[in-house]
Amino acid sequence: MPVEMGIWRMDGDRPHRLSPTTMPTEVMLEEFLERDPSLLGDRLLVIGRQVRTPYQKLIDLLAVDAEGNLHVLELKRDRTPRDVVAQVLDYGSWVTTLDHESIIDLANGHLDRPFETAFEEVFGTPPPDELNGALTLVVVATDLDPSSERIVTYLREFGVPVNVVFFTFLEDDGRRYLARSWLAASEEGATGVGTSPRNYQGKRAEWNGTDWFVSFGEEGTRSWDDGRRFGFISAGGGTWYSGSLHNLPVGARVNVHIPKSGYVAIGEVLRPATRFDQASVLVDGKWVHLADQELSAPYRHGPPGVADSDDDAEYAVPVRWWVSVPRSEAFWVKGMFANQNSACKLRQEFTLPGWPSISDWTGRRKPTESGG
Template structure:
């Protein structure tokens, strides 16, 4: 049944906040263009009202940290059949975009909608936005399709579930609702299919689906110090539940391969503990255990928001390293698996290939 959510004010008793529609969906398009992180913090807008060779316009086009394309279509007044068919039609066009075409779309977007940034390249914008040293070697290996709406009817929800769960089509929906309290307006967001803990689509970034091989993938990036992680023994995620929740996928005793976006694979180890908030994480010190402190770290950046903000706090998982490399020694090859989630359980052929290659490069026999 259609998803419904509401907001109640509780500081002066219990009072439900009225829900409204946006004055114009154009306004939501502008909001998302100005700050797409309210939809997903791992997306960057690269196009708006993008003309396709089929004579239609994509509302918003984004790229994720792995260089994959995200198509966002505002529902507007379309019927369920129309909006889903429109997205699938866009997908048939987007899947063939080359690196040069993606860069050209970005240039057109900047010139038309953000002339104050005129002259910035896609590479520079990407590296600055995601805080990485380079763009992925391969762009648009896969794509995501997202309907943006205030709600969906039963028919559309059934179609999305059928395509996503039954046929591995990377399609989802984000619901935005506007609530008004006197002269204040609030915007809420809810995903139709929770994106954080979902494995990557088997049809993208790796080919056909295969059984999970028991090997975990982890991404270690941002401003975090890899030298601290390899010296103390942990992987981590934070800055929002989008980044930290997927750590809960990890299973103690299982092997995890760590990729540093922009560098390559830098470590492999055995998961040795549960997900723990940074300020409650224990380390060994002269034969005894104690809580980790800022003085234990080369870079204490991850402490900056962990004390007073449960949502944005950094969470750590203890890892017994089998082998680690410095960022300068990172293993990077064309065809290796990459994913934007902090942790995932890949089920793509590319992951099988990646693990076999990494075993050889890390000199691991089993």
């Protein structure tokens, strides 16, 4: 049974218990949760309300936590026990298929500011490299019949990440109160599933310790033709863009992706990231100053004649290419990993290629599809 929450008002030495009353509407509760999802006990960012699935169903609220994991919040309303549990499981089966780009699109369609900005405002850090590594399903209710409780408890025993949160509405002397309790407590936070004996592990794969994803955005300030010719990757225009390049260790295998095109190269990091105007690259077996080469892009972010600050400067990482192709021959298949960060660990096995040659790579290419 869920923990019953009692609230008493102290009148001198005598406690006076507040009596619960009927919630005006569950729509009001949904609005409360959208405005302040911390009512659930965890910090969450709501990225969608009444989210339409491909099956013409509407998810009440979709949220993300600081780890990038998704939370489906579904109000019980007047549905039967079987209906509400089946509905939240159905929603979960679809939400687990959402890739990084789809989640960003959903969030940007709901929020009044870019997802990255909203995430950092709520959690104090940029979004993680990967989103949707794990899922939590939450039924929001003002009461729960024994049948629903029995079903949810049984599912949790088998590691299904589902829980029920109860809200009680109280009034006292003109003041209104909202009390919360959970069907099952958790070691991993209010909405987690840490106490389940067969704990849900999510779908985030282990990192192999070698492969990194790198986004090479051209956008007029840099050119993939240069990067391919002289052996480097670069990013800049702010620490949010260049900072992750400093995480690349020497010897790392980088899988280079051009946004909206696809993957164009696999290579090995030769040296750590340095300012572009100080970087060297390996050309014909010799280290040469990168900025002295015949480049087709400016690799600058400030006004002409003014040196970029360290925060705004372009940074470059020298790379030995194992395989590389022009942008026009980029490789992309729907479902491959893509990310807005300049560099992050690449875990997704579907993307990890291991292609030994350009001919093998281009032989698998599907030119009709474009990368995220």
